[in-house]
Amino acid sequence: MAKGYDCMKCPGYCCSYPLIGLTKRDVERLAKHHDMSFKEARDKFTEEAHGRKYVMRRQKDEHFGKICRFFDTTARRCTIYEARPKVCRDYPNEDRCGYYDFLQFEREAQEDPEFIAVTNHK
Template sequence: MDLESYREQAIKKQKEHKKLLDGLKKKPPKNLDYIVQKTHDDVFGDINCLQCANCCKTTGPLYTEKDIERIAKHLKMKAADFEAKFLRTDEDNDKVLQNLPCYFLNDDNTCSIYEVRPKACREYPHTDRKKIYQINNLMIKNTLICPAAFEFVERIKKNLIK
């Protein structure tokens, strides 16, 4: 998977993608949630995250208190020890990873805590949510990181024209 090629295309198409997504916000089609789910399923039928894992290598998820408790328990650690070892508080006062790539990313791009991974990881790249237009700015950012997010926006465009 050529991540640089995807990123270059995403940069070139940012204005076009923003216009498309903003149009969905102004006048969403009645069946938008259906189109979004179908497009998401099609994209992830074609793209295997394990060939990429760019999100795990370049961006850190936000860790909620529930995430911290769940993962610490899984690792047989105290929540405070887990936080001290792996997390820091960022400028927005969110708990995020101290370092990237993610400590839990294995050499084969699998996740060593997949069953208990943070909510943010489970939902990424947010291409299967209802009222997708509520996260336009996030979706544009994700197209720069995630080939599936880029492909999703490209296919949404085609699926709305049909």
């Protein structure tokens, strides 16, 4: 069955989640991708937060406030797609994406295919 969402038409809401938790394996993958040691990658790309050892660092974003440090805030896409963490590979874990449904609804209602709907993470 075809996916019910299209990330290419989305401003990257899921990449703005406050907690993007990584595994040790994810940090190893990031290190390899950037030709760095594990410690360098851990220190540069992650921080300890929310009781987790490795949480993705974030950067400012005009639409969502903050977003993953690896997100291209102009092109609105992931810059490390091949090396992205498991949680990003798995999301949204089903054939539909709740945010995309919401976005499509708003775009149709506003008759604006470029509209970016901003919701706060709870």
